[in-house]
Amino acid sequence: xxxxxxxxIKDVAAAAGVSIGTASRALNRTGRxxxxxxxxVTKAAQxxxxxxxxxxxxxxxxxTKVVGMLVTDLSNPFFAGVIRAAEKRLQQAGYALLVGxxxxxxxxxxxxIDLFQRxxxxxxxAGPCESEDAEMLEELDRGGLPVIGFDRDFxxxxxxxxxxxxxxAFEATRHLLNLGHERIALLSSSSTLSPGRExxxxxxxxxxxxxxxxxxxxxxxxxxxMEFVASEALSLMSLRPAPTAFLCLGTRMLxxxxxxxxxxxxxxxxxxxVLTVGDTDLARLYAPSISAVTWDLESVGQMLAELxxxxxxxxxxxSEPRRIMIPTQFIDRESCAxxxxxxxx
Amino acid sequence: xxxxxxxxIKDVAAAAGVSIGTASRALNRTGRxxxxxxxxVTKAAQxxxxxxxxxxxxxxxxxTKVVGMLVTDLSNPFFAGVIRAAEKRLQQAGYALLVGxxxxxxxxxxxxIDLFQRxxxxxxxAGPCESEDAEMLEELDRGGLPVIGFDRDFxxxxxxxxxxxxxxAFEATRHLLNLGHERIALLSSSSTLSPGRExxxxxxxxxxxxxxxxxxxxxxxxxxxMEFVASEALSLMSLRPAPTAFLCLGTRMLxxxxxxxxxxxxxxxxxxxVLTVGDTDLARLYAPSISAVTWDLESVGQMLAELxxxxxxxxxxxSEPRRIMIPTQFIDRESCAxxxxxxxx
DNA sequence: TAGCCTTGCACAAACGTTTTCACAATATGG
DNA sequence: CCATATTGTGAAAACGTTTGTGCAAGGCTA
Numbered sequence: 001x002x003x004x005x006x007x008x009i010k011d012v013a014a015a016a017g018v019s020i021g022t023a024s025r026a027l028n029r030t031g032r033x034x035x036x037x038x039x040x041v042t043k044a045a046q047x048x049x050x051x052x053x054x055x056x057x058x059x060x061x062x063x064t065k066v067v068g069m070l071v072t073d074l075s076n077p078f079f080a081g082v083i084r085a086a087e088k089r090l091q092q093a094g095y096a097l098l099v100g101x102x103x104x105x106x107x108x109x110x111x112x113i114d115l116f117q118r119x120x121x122x123x124x125x126a127g128p129c130e131s132e133d134a135e136m137l138e139e140l141d142r143g144g145l146p147v148i149g150f151d152r153d154f155x156x157x158x159x160x161x162x163x164x165x166x167x168x169a170f171e172a173t174r175h176l177l178n179l180g181h182e183r184i185a186l187l188s189s190s191s192t193l194s195p196g197r198e199x200x201x202x203x204x205x206x207x208x209x210x211x212x213x214x215x216x217x218x219x220x221x222x223x224x225x226m227e228f229v230a231s232e233a234l235s236l237m238s239l240r241p242a243p244t245a246f247l248c249l250g251t252r253m254l255x256x257x258x259x260x261x262x263x264x265x266x267x268x269x270x271x272x273x274v275l276t277v278g279d280t281d282l283a284r285l286y287a288p289s290i291s292a293v294t295w296d297l298e299s300v301g302q303m304l305a306e307l308x309x310x311x312x313x314x315x316x317x318x319s320e321p322r323r324i325m326i327p328t329q330f331i332d333r334e335s336c337a338x339x340x341x342x343x344x345x
Numbered sequence: 346x347x348x349x350x351x352x353x354i355k356d357v358a359a360a361a362g363v364s365i366g367t368a369s370r371a372l373n374r375t376g377r378x379x380x381x382x383x384x385x386v387t388k389a390a391q392x393x394x395x396x397x398x399x400x401x402x403x404x405x406x407x408x409t410k411v412v413g414m415l416v417t418d419l420s421n422p423f424f425a426g427v428i429r430a431a432e433k434r435l436q437q438a439g440y441a442l443l444v445g446x447x448x449x450x451x452x453x454x455x456x457x458i459d460l461f462q463r464x465x466x467x468x469x470x471a472g473p474c475e476s477e478d479a480e481m482l483e484e485l486d487r488g489g490l491p492v493i494g495f496d497r498d499f500x501x502x503x504x505x506x507x508x509x510x511x512x513x514a515f516e517a518t519r520h521l522l523n524l525g526h527e528r529i530a531l532l533s534s535s536s537t538l539s540p541g542r543e544x545x546x547x548x549x550x551x552x553x554x555x556x557x558x559x560x561x562x563x564x565x566x567x568x569x570x571m572e573f574v575a576s577e578a579l580s581l582m583s584l585r586p587a588p589t590a591f592l593c594l595g596t597r598m599l600x601x602x603x604x605x606x607x608x609x610x611x612x613x614x615x616x617x618x619v620l621t622v623g624d625t626d627l628a629r630l631y632a633p634s635i636s637a638v639t640w641d642l643e644s645v646g647q648m649l650a651e652l653x654x655x656x657x658x659x660x661x662x663x664s665e666p667r668r669i670m671i672p673t674q675f676i677d678r679e680s681c682a683x684x685x686x687x688x689x690x
Numbered sequence: 691t692a693g694c695c696t697t698g699c700a701c702a703a704a705c706g707t708t709t710t711c712a713c714a715a716t717a718t719g720g
Numbered sequence: 721c722c723a724t725a726t727t728g729t730g731a732a733a734a735c736g737t738t739t740g741t742g743c744a745a746g747g748c749t750a
Contacts, residue, residue, distance in 0.1 A: 008736055019700045024738055031739080034698060054464045055403045056736035059705050064400060075429040080420035084446060087419070096443060096464065100436075101429060119399045119441065255626055262632060281600055281627045287607060353706055364730045369708055376709080377727060401706035404735045695748075703740085710733080718725065 007048040015044035027052070058120065066096045067123040067308055068116035072104040077251070078278060078297065079127065082150075085301025086125070093309050095122070104130045104193075113140070121145075123308050128152045128193040146311035150304055151195050159307050159321040163300065165195045165277070168293040168328040169202030169249065172275050175291070175330060176245045177210050180338045181273065183218060185236045185243035187229060187253040191221040199249045199277055218243055229256020234264055237272070244339035245273040251280045258286065269337035279331065288334035295328040352393045360389035372397070403465065411441045412468040412653055413461035417449040417538075422596070423623060423642065424472065427495075430646025431470070438654050440467070449475045449538075449568075458485070466490075468653050473497045473538040491656035495649055496540050504652050504666040508645060510540045513622050513638040513673040514547030514594065520636070520675065521590045521620060522555050525683045528563060530581045530588035532574060532598040536566040544594045544622060563588055574601020579609055582617070589684035590618040596625045603631065614682035624676065633679035640673040 013023035018037055025031040026041035044050075058064040067090060071079045087097040098121060100112035109129050113136070116124060123146040126137055138155035141147040149160030176184050186203055190196035200221065204214055217239060220232050233256060236243055246261075248254040254276040261268060268274050268288055276283050279294035303324050310322065358368035363382055370376040371386035389395075403409040412435060416424045432442040443466060445457040454474050458481070461469060468491040471482055483500035486492040494505030521529050531548055535541035545566065549559055562584060565577050578601060581588055591606075593599040599621040606613060613619050613633055621628050624639035648669050655667065 009738095010736080020737085021701075021739075022699055025699090028738080032696090032698060037698080051459070051463050053404075053736050055400060055409060056705090057738080058400045059398075059404050059707090059735090060737045060739090062705070073429070074419075074432070075422065075425035077420065077422060077425070080422070080425045084418070084420040087444070087446060091445075096460070098441060098443060099432070101432060114396070115441070118396045251626070255630055258630055281596070281625070282630055285600055285603055285627055285631070287632055354708095355706080365707085366709080366731075367729055370729090373708080377729085379728060382728080398706050401735090402708080404705090404737090405707045405709085407735070691750100693749090695746105697744105697746080699743090699745105701740105701742085704738090706735105708734090710731105712729105712731085714727100714729085716725100716727075719723085720721100 006053075007050045009050070009052070011048055012041060012045045012050050015048060016041040063122055064120045065094055066098055066119065066121045067125060067312075068098045068100065068112075068119075068121040069125040069127070070100055070102055070109060070112055070116075070129065071127040072102050072129060074099050074101055077280065081297030082301040082304065085298040086305045087301075089302050089305035090308070093305075095309075095312075102127075102129050106131050106133075110136075117145070123148070123312055125150055125304055125308060126152055126154075128195060130192060132194065134158075146308065148304060148307045148311065150300075151193075153194055157321055159311060159323060161300065161304055161307060161324045161326065162198075163195070163295050163326045164328050165198035166202035166205070168277050168295070168330075169199035169247070170206045171202075171328070171330050172247055172277055172291075172293050173203045173206035174209070175332070176247065176273060176275060176336065177206060177212075179245075179273065179336060181245040182212055182339075183215070183241060183243040184245045184247055185233075186219045186221070186247050186249070187232065187257060188219075188221040188249040189223045189253055196221065196249065203247060224256075226252055226256040226259065229253055230260030230263065233257045233260030237261075237264070237266065243272070245275065245336070248274065248276040250278055251276075251282065254278075254280070254290065255282060258282075258290075268335050273336040273339070275336055283333075286335075290335040291333040292331050293328050294331055295326055300326055351398075352395045354395070354397070356393055357386060357390045357395050360393060361386040408467055409465045410439055411443055411464065411466045412470060412657075413443045413445065413457075413464075413466040414470040414472070415445055415447055415454060415457055415461075415474065416472040417447050417474060419444050419446055422625065426642030427646040427649065430643040431650045432646075434647050434650035435653070438650075440654075440657075447472075447474050451476050451478075455481075462490070468493070468657055470495055470649055470653060471497055471499075473540060475537060479503075491653065493649060493652045493656070495645075496538075498539055502666055504656060504668060506645065506649055506652060506669045506671065507543075508540070508640050508671045509673050510543035510622070511547035511550070513640070514544035514592070515551045516547075516673070516675050517592055517620050517622055517636075517638050518548045518551035519554070520677070521592065521618060521681065522551060522557075524590075524618065524681060526590040526618065527557055527684075528560070528586060528588040529590045529592055530578075531564045531566070531592050531594070532577065532602060533564075533566040533594040534568045534598055541566065541594065548592060569601075571597055571601040571604065574598055575605030575608065578602040578605030582606075582609070582611065588617070590620065590681070593619065593621040595623055596621070596627065599623075599625070599635065600627060603627075603635075613680050618681040618684070620681055628678075631680075635680040636678040637676050638673050639676055640671055645671055 009020050009023050013020040023041050026033045026038045090097050102109040125148045127150045132152050134153055134155045137147045141158050147158055151162055154160055188196050246257050248257050266272055275291045277293045279292040283290035283292045307322055354365050354368050358365040368386050371378045371383045435442050447454040470493045472495045479498055479500045482492045486503050492503055496507055499505055533541050536545055591602050593602050620636045622638045624637040628635035628637045652667055
C-alpha cells in the first residue's frame with residue numbers, strides 16, 4: 001500500500017515463482033504459458049498492485065502510445081472542442097494526447113515539433129499555423145511519423161481534414177446577397193491561415209457568382225484586439241455608400257463588430273445585418289440572435305482521431321492518404337434582414 | 346536527412362570517435378570531459394541531427410518531465426485558459442502537460458489517475474471533480490507523487506490553489522443587497538463541487554450579514570442543459586413574490602437565464618437584475634452588459650505551474666504545503682439596478 | 691521403443707540513455 | 721626523480737520491459 005518503491009515485473013515474477021519472461025507472457029497472454037501459471041502470475045500482480053511501466057514498455061516496443069497535437073491556441077473554443085473530442089477517441093484506443101500551443105508563431109511550432117519528436121510521439125496532428133510550410137511536415141511523414149493535417153495546407157501525400165470554410169463563407173455571403181445586400185463588409189482575423197484564406201475565397205466566389213465586383217475597401221483582414229475590430233467596424237460604417245451587412249469571420253470579429261455597432265447606436269438588423277462564420281454562445285444569445293454558419297466540433301475531433309488511428313494501426317501499408325471534408329450548416333436567426341429595412345421610425 | 350533510422354548517442358559517439366559514455370558526458374557537460382572532445386562530440390551530434398531519446402532518458406533518470414492534469418472538461422473556457430497558462434509555464438521549465446477529462450465522473454478520474462501513474466508523470470494537478478475524495482490523492486502525495494489541488498478539497502498535508510469563490514459570491518450578493526434587492530434567485534450548476542459549494546456559502550453569508558433568511562425556493566443548484574436553466578429561470582420568476590435579481594454561478598447558468606428572461610419579454614435590468622460569477626464574452630457584450638465577478642485565468646494557471654515546479658525542484662524536502670488563494674474582482678456593468686426600477690413605461 | 695512434435699519455462703539480449711568505477715596518462719609536489 | 725593528485729576516457733551496469741532462443745519433459749505416431 002504505502003510501500004515506497006513501485007512494484008516491477010520482477011517482483012511479480014518472484015512472488016509467482018517464475019522468471020520475468022514468463023511473467024510478462026502471462027500478463028500479456030502472449031506466447032506459450034500454461035493456464036495455471038497465468039492465474040498464479042495474475043494473482044500475484046493483483047496482490048502487489050503491479051502497474052506495468054509505460055516508459056519501459058515504450059522503450060522496448062518503440063511506441064509511446066502518445067500522439068501530439070499542434071494548435072495555435074488551446075483556449076480558443078473552436079480548438080478546445082476539437083481537442084476534447086480527439087482526446088476522448090484516442091483514449092479509447094489507448095493513446096494519450098499531448099497538446100502544444102504554437103501561439104501562431106513559426107518558431108514555437110518548430111520548437112514543439114522538435115519536442116514531440118524527442119518525446120517520441122507516435123503521430124502528430126497539426127492544426128493551422130502561420131506560414132504553414134508543408135515541407136517540414138511532409139518530411140516528417142515520409143520519415144515515418146504519421147502526420148494528420150487539420151485545416152492546414154499540406155503536401156500531396158498526406159492525410160488530413162478540413163472544415164469546409166470556403167463553402168461556409170460562400171453560403172453565408174449568398175444568404176446576404178439573396179436578401180438584397182450588395183455592399184457586404186468582411187472582417188477576418190487572418191488571411192494567411194488556411195481557414196481565413198478559404199473563407200475569403202468563398203466570399204469572393206459568392207460575389208462573383210452574382211457579378212458583383214470585389215471591393216477591397218470593404219475587406220479588413222488582420223488579427224487584432226476586440227477594441228480595434230470595433231473601431232474597424234465603425235470606420236467601415238462611415239464609408240459612403242456604407243455597407244449594409246457585416247460578415248464576421250471568427251468569434252473575436254463578431255464580438256468586436258457588435259461592440260462597435262452598439263457603441264454607435266446602430267441596431268441589428270434594422271441598420272445593418274450581421275452574420276458570423278463560427279457559432280458561439282454570444283451569437284446564439286445576443287439580442288438579436290446572430291445568424292451563423294456552424295460545424296460540429298466533436299465530429300471534427302473524432303474524425304481527426306480516427307484518421308490518426310487508421311494510420312497508426314495500418315502499420316507500414318501507408319495506403320493512399322485519406323482526406324476528409326467536414327460540412328457546415330447555416331443557421332438562420334434574427335440578425336439578417338433586407339437592406340434599408342427599418343420597420344418603423 | 347531522409348535517413349530512415351533515428352540517430353542514437355551511439356552514432357554520435359562513433360562519429361566523434363569516443364565511447365558513448367563520454368559522448369553523453371560531453372553533450373550534457375557533466376563530469377570530466379576535455380573541452381576538445383566536447384566540441385568534437387557536439388559537432389558530430391549536430392551533423393547527424395541527433396536528438397536524445399526522452400523515453401530512454403526517462404527510464405534511466407526516473408523522471409518523465411511530464412505533469413498530468415485532471416479537469417472535468419478541458420473545453421470549458423475557465424479551464425482552457427488555466428490549462429493554457431499552466432502549459433506555457435511548465436514548458437519553460439522543460440515539462441510537458443498531459444491533460445485528461447474526467448467528465449466529472451469518479452470512475453473516469455480513477456481511470457485517468459491510474460493512466461497517469463502508469464505513464465509515470467512527475468506530478469499531478471487535480472481540478473475539482475465529483476466526490477472529491479481527498480484520501481486517494483493524499484495517498485499518492487505521500488507515496489511520492491507531488492499533487493497540487495485546484496479548486497478542490499484535499500488533505501491537510503497537500504499544496505493547492507483556490508480561486509476565492511466564496512468571496513466572489515459574497516461580494517456579488519452584497520452588491521445586489523446594497524441596491525436594495527432582498528429576493529435574490531441563485532442558479533448554480535453544482536452544489537457538490539468545491540467552487541459551487543463555496544459560492545453558495547458566500548451567497549448565504551452575505552444574506553446572513555444583512556439578517557435576511559435563506560429562502561430555499563430561490564435556489565436552484567443542479568447541472569443541466571441551457572434550455573432547462575431557461576425554464577428554471579422562468580419558474581423562478583413566476584414565484585410570488587418574484588425574485589428581483591438573479592445571481593448566476595457559471596457561464597451556462599447565465600446563458601440559460603438570459604435566454605429564459607428574453608423569451609418571456611422580461612428586460613434587464615428594468616424587470617430584473619442579473620449578475621454573474623465568472624466573466625465571459627457573453628457577459629461583456631450582451632445588451633445590456635452583465636455585471637460579473639472575474640478572476641485572472643492566466644495567473645491561476647501560472648501559479649498552479651509554479652506550485653508544481655517548486656514541489657518538483659525541491660526534491661525530497663517537501664517542506665510545508667503551500668496554499669494560494671486567488672482573489673476575484675467585481676466588475677460593475679449595466680445589468681443591475683434597484684428593484685422596481687422601470688424608468689419609463 | 692525410438693524418433694519427433696508439442697508444451698512450458700528460464701535465460702539473455704535488446705531498446706537508448708546516464709553514471710559509477712576503474713584505469714591510464716598526465717600534471718603536481720617535495 | 722619518485723610519489724601522489726588530477727584529468728580524461730572506456731567498459732559496464734542499471735532503468736523495466738518484451739521477445740527470440742534453447743532446453744527439458746512429456747505425449748504422440750510408427
